[in-house]
Amino acid sequence: MRLSVILKEDNMKDIQALNTKIEYITNKDIDAAFLENAAIILRKGGIVAFPTETVYGIGANALDEDAVKKIFVAKGRPSDNPLIVHIDKVEDLKIVVADVPEVAKKLIDKFWAGPLTIILKKSEKIPYVVTAGLETVAIRMPADDIACKFIELAGVPVAAPSANLSGRPSPTCAEHVIEDLSGRVDCIIAGSKSKVGIESTVIDLTSVPPVILRPGFITKEQIEDVIGNVVEIDSDSNKDIPISPGLKYRHYSPKAPLTLFMGEDDNMVQEIVNSSKKYIKDNKKIGIICCDEHKNRYESLFKGMVYIQSLGSANKPETMVENLFEVLRKFDKWNVTHILSESFSEVGIGKALMNRLVKASSGRIVRC
Numbered sequence: 001m002r003l004s005v006i007l008k009e010d011n012m013k014d015i016q017a018l019n020t021k022i023e024y025i026t027n028k029d030i031d032a033a034f035l036e037n038a039a040i041i042l043r044k045g046g047i048v049a050f051p052t053e054t055v056y057g058i059g060a061n062a063l064d065e066d067a068v069k070k071i072f073v074a075k076g077r078p079s080d081n082p083l084i085v086h087i088d089k090v091e092d093l094k095i096v097v098a099d100v101p102e103v104a105k106k107l108i109d110k111f112w113a114g115p116l117t118i119i120l121k122k123s124e125k126i127p128y129v130v131t132a133g134l135e136t137v138a139i140r141m142p143a144d145d146i147a148c149k150f151i152e153l154a155g156v157p158v159a160a161p162s163a164n165l166s167g168r169p170s171p172t173c174a175e176h177v178i179e180d181l182s183g184r185v186d187c188i189i190a191g192s193k194s195k196v197g198i199e200s201t202v203i204d205l206t207s208v209p210p211v212i213l214r215p216g217f218i219t220k221e222q223i224e225d226v227i228g229n230v231v232e233i234d235s236d237s238n239k240d241i242p243i244s245p246g247l248k249y250r251h252y253s254p255k256a257p258l259t260l261f262m263g264e265d266d267n268m269v270q271e272i273v274n275s276s277k278k279y280i281k282d283n284k285k286i287g288i289i290c291c292d293e294h295k296n297r298y299e300s301l302f303k304g305m306v307y308i309q310s311l312g313s314a315n316k317p318e319t320m321v322e323n324l325f326e327v328l329r330k331f332d333k334w335n336v337t338h339i340l341s342e343s344f345s346e347v348g349i350g351k352a353l354m355n356r357l358v359k360a361s362s363g364r365i366v367r368c
């Protein structure tokens with residue numbers, strides 16, 4: 001079932017004043033007529049949330065300065081945090097960037113359409129409001145059919161950050177977008193759950209060697225197989241001067257403080273058990289994030305007293321990343337007061353998982 005929400009068709013003047021009209025569409029196929037309406041809203045200068053294979057995005061015509069500004073207002077996003085421009089075909093790169101170096105061509109051939117964002121020198125057509133004043137622009141071609149059809153129908157490059165309120169966990173299903181942005185955007189294209197569930201890998205190709213600014217579904221190893229040596233920014237390096245403006249902001253934060261426990265498996269589980277006991281004694285409502293392999297150890301002690309959420313098997317990090325944001329939002333719904341999270345292997349896509357957990361913890365890390 002596809003749930004669709006149309007909020008308003010013309011440009012919004014006062015985001016608080018919007019009426020929310022919710023429309024349920026049951027056809028399995030892409031509803032081109034509905035997408036055409038959403039595309040018209042975007043072309044007229046409105047903002048539209050749409051699904052992608054990574055997370056939902058909130059889009060505006062990337063060539064329209066005023067439209068792009070509305071995204072920052074709707075999300076409460078600081079204006080010095082630049083946006084990713086989304087295109088539906090490689091030819092459209094020439095609208096967005098000044099030129100396409102060989103290294104970019106290789107990555108595009110291998111990973112597009114898909115969850116890889118590349119940063120190149122921007123073209124003159126891209127307004128500085130998109131790039132937050134930078135001479136570079138981030139570009140991505142999503143793999144999701146609805147996203148591609150929507151961008152194609154819009155007929156313009158689409159600037160789109162993740163469709164969450166600034167600082168909140170990224171949205172991996174329509175309900176998350178409705179929760180955060182209902183009444184703040186002109187239209188929500190509500191499709192199914194995002195398949196990947198974590199944001200794209202962001203790589204800056206204007207430096208030599210290229211720098212991975214945000215780990216994502218495409219791993220460093222996969223990228224190095226195609227273009228050789230690249231550098232990766234450390235998740236803990238927020239203290240350094242950020243190369244990517246987005247790195248300095250609070251991110252992926254559930255409402256309750258999240259403490260991340262890092263160490264050998266047995267020590268980590270024991271520390272989480274000890275902390276849970278203390279919080280339970282103080283009548284706190286706790287959420288535990290763990291892997292399948294450890295779930296029973298918590299359930300045998302705390303069943304019915306603590307919210308225990310496994311992200312999946314520790315051997316399947318791609319499932320764990322897919323579930324992370326959803327679990328964080330569930331804890332919000334249940335009004336837990338403290339989240340205690342295990343840490344996981346940083347091999348391959350585990351790197352992206354740990355990057356998001358470290359950021360969600362805002363530095364509350366217990367080494368055990």
Ligand code: TXA
Pocket residue numbers: 052054055056057058081082083084115117119131134136137138140160161162163198199200201202213214243244245246247
């Ligand atoms: O999967 C994704 O990438 C999703 C979907 C909607 O495409 N989008 C997304 O956008 O995660 P956002 O805005 O939440 O994250 C974009 C990141 C931010 O950390 C931003 O600072 C960085 O990319 N970024 C964008 N343009 C940049 C630039 N020119 N130089 C350095 N970093 C840039």
Ligand code: MG
Pocket residue numbers: 161162170
């Ligand atoms: Mg985001």
